[in-house]
Structures are given as structure tokens and as C-alpha cells.
Amino acid sequence: MTDTAQRPTLEAVAARAGVSRATVSRVVNGGDGVREPLVERVRKAVEELGYVPNQAARSLVTRRHDAIAVVVAEPETRVFADPFFALQLRGISKELTAHDNQLVLLLTEGRDDHARVGRYLAGGHVDGALVFSLHLDDPLPGLIQHAGVPTVFGGRPDWSGDRRGVVYVDSDNRGGARDAVRHLVGLGRSRIAHITGALDQTSAVDRLDGYRDVMVDADPRLIVEGDFTPAGGERAMRELLVRCPDLDAVFAANDLTAAGALRVLRESGRRVPEDVAVVGFDDMLPVAEQTEPSLTTVRQDIEEMGRLMARLLLRGLDRHAVEQGVGAAPSSVVLPTTLVRRASA
Amino acid sequence: MTDTAQRPTLEAVAARAGVSRATVSRVVNGGDGVREPLVERVRKAVEELGYVPNQAARSLVTRRHDAIAVVVAEPETRVFADPFFALQLRGISKELTAHDNQLVLLLTEGRDDHARVGRYLAGGHVDGALVFSLHLDDPLPGLIQHAGVPTVFGGRPDWSGDRRGVVYVDSDNRGGARDAVRHLVGLGRSRIAHITGALDQTSAVDRLDGYRDVMVDADPRLIVEGDFTPAGGERAMRELLVRCPDLDAVFAANDLTAAGALRVLRESGRRVPEDVAVVGFDDMLPVAEQTEPSLTTVRQDIEEMGRLMARLLLRGLDRHAVEQGVGAAPSSVVLPTTLVRRASA
């Protein structure tokens, strides 16, 4: 824990190279319009002094920070129990570093944190924000709109406010759900149940809609609300077995739910997939591959989602910088999903 | 994606309140030494104009950023397959926001990224760094020492360089491993095998040492190298069954490894825990609770580790600011582990 010695400034480099500050600045920022011998001299001086630009001073005048906030609004600990979030973060990180941007992470716990985040974003510390807010009635999107920070959402936000300019990246939850259920139908199943996710999240709602698209007039008793957790899956599965003992398939809203359901099915003596076929969602590897039997599920490319979010945001910022309204504003993207067949269906 | 209007400056607030910039600055930074009526006037002006201090300008003069870098150096994707990292991050985040610090996340992929991180840290963009570098021969600790940024490590770094002032927070891997193996001994097991983690990480080495502490002259064939993954666990378990068919217990270096081992044991017809007792490490919930049977394992308080890292760093920075050498430098902390008994042993 030692301090760095006084760091060299532009001035110092300029002195050493025998040029003006302006010239050093030009070289440091790309070197356009400076003749080769001078460029060389400056580079050498920079090297020798170990000069690193002071970002604060630079931001002060350019009003850019080359930093993006990633806001993860998850009151539940759920995000932390699965690699979903980490993978997305990784995609984001890759894309941001490729464009020399820093990643400022804001995790919020509970409602009171929202104000803090809003203040931070409004404070102009970052050039833009990537926000994960998958809950209905989340105040965050509103706060952000108010803060006036360019933003891309992860997952379709539920939002009653002004929808103009709202950009998001999402998986095709509805389509994926349809594929899952159609697969079960294709296996000859007809009493197909659905354990939903937490219905305060758009992804859960969309997956339910996808299920309904295929099971047009499904027995309503075949639908039970879960909460994306294994425990919820167990509870829901138990209820289903009571309600509809004749069911022959289950589409669970995610893999953790499916894992819980599988356990209850096993306890009840049903064979999977012979008696009851099971399909999950997410393809959360450590879970989907570990279940008994291994889980047929719907895969989404999570890392790509993250990367895409970052790309969209940065592109938007560029456009922003060049001139407002040049070219089309970036628009939302919905990524396709694929069914991964394993043993459970 | 709209721009904020021109943001108000200190100057503007000062004008509105009819005071000088200096006074506004004083009020904004705590208001000491300013008389009440003035404080009130300034507060009102701040409110009305929606003034938010420009962090860049402030940093430029104070040389503080109120930002901490979190460096996650993990060439493998392993970190992302478990909630370990996310939990730690959460602990860190809580502690940092409690002290009004931002969290800048730096994820590195592969060796080339190290230079980038080193440059960033040396660039004085952050006040300190929290670094996860659990690999032997990692160049990162050296780079960081060189960058001269106050740093706390997550997990004991393996480091041949100057150890002075190296602060880390770690779990008691060795002690936890001892507890696990002792537990197995207590169950009357004597042919206790160990599937190690990736031995290029200090945690794996420490856990192996703990195993050896108890199994003083263990049959060397009972130790097989794994890599912290389920696949590695399967492979190692298969080998163990060939080498030592008489084994009656397995201590796996982590829960994922244990999950793989469990599967192979089941395939081979061994009953767990009757024939072979199994203990894992980490208490990675979605894994440990989902296995068949549920896993007895060693729990570490991961979130607390994160929080502690942040606290140690911030404390160090304070001391730094006040005056070098006042009070004891923060020193490393090793957190205790606890054995969680479930069904597998």
C-alpha cells in the first residue's frame, strides 16, 4: 500500500520533448496532424516518464467519461444463485473493454437504493447505463428516463411511462416457450402442465404466454404459479400432482424450477420421461446437466445478450456525439432461443 | 436517450444564493463553519437548481475518486459457473456504497488483459483495488505492486515477490478441510479419498494440506487431482474406483466436484452415504441442495469475505489519507468455515 510518486503531467512530457502541451495532447490522442519526428520524440518522452493521462482532467473538459454504469436491480437474491447475471456481465465487459470503456457496477438492494442510483446516474458520472430491471412496477426505468442518461435495458422492461426511445435486449421468451411446449406435443403428450416463474417479471409472463399460444384452451388447473426457485418448483409440482394426477408433461419456467419438479416427481414414483416429460428454460449448465435425468431445456445465449446491450448503447452514444438524429436510433433486439434435447423429454 | 440540459455549476448556485463559490462548496461538503441562515439559503438554491457536483472537477483537485476497482482475474469460465463470485461482489458492493464509493469492475480474460488492467490501475483512476487472483504464478499481484495502488486480495495470493504490506482475506480452507475429513473419520471411515481442486490455486492446495493434516500417512493412491468441475469430479472418481475399490469416503475439493463424484458413485452401484460417504466444500446452495443425496459440505461466508475485503481496503485508505503509518496497517484475515451436515455423510 504505497503511494505513487507525483505522476508526470502533460506539461512535464512537453518540457522533456521540447514541444508544447498541445502537441503532446495531440500525440497522446492519436497523433493526427503532427509530423513524424515530433510524434517520435513525444512518444519517447511519454515512455520515459511513464506518463498516463489524468482522466479527471480530461473528463472535465470533454464531458465524456468512457464509463458505463451497469445497474442490477434485484431485490431477491435470485440473480446471485444462478450464473445468468455473471454471464451477461461478462459479455458486457468484453464489449466495453473492446471500446475502452469502464464498467461501473451498481447493485441495488431494496427500494431505498433506487434513489441513490437515480442520483448517481443523474450526476453525470457515466456516459450511459445498462439496466437490468425485470420486475413489474419497478420505479427504476422512470428514474432513469428522468435522469436523462442513455440507457439500454436487459430484458423487456414493464413500463407504463413514455415508451419512446426505450431500447432493450431480450430473449425470445415467448417463442422459446412455444418451442418447448410444441416439443412436448410432438412427443405425444397432451396433458402438459406449466409451472410459471415469478409473474412480476416480464420473462415469466412471456413464457406463460408462449405456453398458452400452443395450449390454446388448456385446462386452467394445469397452470401453477412458481417463483423461479427449486423450492417453488417443488411446491408447484406437488400441487399439480394433486390437481391433475393424469398429467404427462411439465414445462417449467426455468431450470431451477424444473429441478425442484423433478425431485417431487421422483418421490411420487413417476418416471421421467416415461411417465412425465419435463422441459426447463435457460440451459443453466450446472443445473441442467446435473439433474436426474439431465434436463431438456431452452437455451438462450446470455453472454451474447450482454454483448449486444453494450454494443447498442455504445452505438447510441456515438450517434449522440456526432449529431442527434443522424441515422436510425438503435432499436430493441430480441434474441432467438434454441431447444436443447437431453434426457428429460 | 436524451441529453441532460446544461447542468448547473457551483457558480450558478452561488449566484442564486447570493454567496461566494467557496461558501457553496463548504455547504455541499458538510457545511462546517458556515452560519445557519446561509446554509439554509445555499441548500435551497441547490435544491431549486438541482445541482449535482461535477465529480471530475472535484477529483481533479482532491485526487480522490471515491471509486474502487474490483479485478477478477479468471482465465477459466469457472467463476461464472458458480455464485461464489456474485456473492462476494455483493458483499463488496454493500460495503462500498455504505461508504459512498463506486465499484469499477475489471474482468480479465487471458494474459493480454493483464497489461490493460495494470495500466488502468497505474493510471490513478481509482483509489484502491480489490483483486481476486487465486492462481499460482499470476503476474497480476506483481503488476499491482508496481502500480502502487492500495490493494486487498481475495484469497491468499501465491506470490514470490515482496510480501510486505500484502493484505488478503481468505477462508480457512485448510481448517475447513480438516473438519470435513475429521467428520468422515468420526463416522468410522478409514479409506478416505480426496479429489483435489485445480492445484494451481492456493485454495486447492490449502484444502489438500488440510486433508493431509488429518490423514497423516494416507495411501497416496487415495489422492486424485481434479479441477473444481463436475466433469473433473467424474473423471477422478472413476479413477479412484479403479485404484482403490475399497474406499469408504470421499472428500471433494468443492461441491461441483462432489456432484460429479456422486454421479459416478451412483452409476457404479455404490450407495451414498452407506457405502461411500461424500463431503464437498463451498456450500454452493443450488448445487449442494440439489444433489442426490443432498451434500454434506463446508460452508464459507462468502458475502462476508467480500464485505471484509472492502472494509479493510477503505480503512487502509483512510489511514493513508490521515498520515502514513498512523496505527497498524490493516492485516490479512482468515475467516472460519463451518461444516453443514446433510445426507451424503
Add this chain to the structure above:
DNA sequence: CGGTGATCCGAGAGCGCTCTCACCTCCGGC
């Protein structure tokens, strides 16, 4: 050989803030 661009470089003005220092109160003590 003078004129005319084009090109390259430097001087200097800020960006918005903090912080030192001088000044200006206003109080109490002699």
C-alpha cells in the same frame, strides 16, 4: 521570385471544483 494555400505547431483560455489566505465582522476583556 512573390504569392497562396495547406499544413503544422504553440499560446492561452477555460472546464468546475477545492483550498489557502486575507479580510471583515463581532465579541469579550482589560
Add this chain to the structure above:
DNA sequence: GCCGGAGGTGAGAGCGCTCTCGGATCACCG
């Protein structure tokens, strides 16, 4: 009633950088 001091406030310098703009330099053409 005057003076010393404490406490409150403002003026102004400066943090390290970018960027505009004017001046110097050079090539090239008529």
C-alpha cells in the same frame, strides 16, 4: 472604549487537460 482574537466569508489561484485560433513554415505554382 480600544484592542486582540476567534470565527465566518470571499477572492483568486490552480488542479491537468482539451481545443480554438492565430502565426509560422513549407511546398508549389504562376
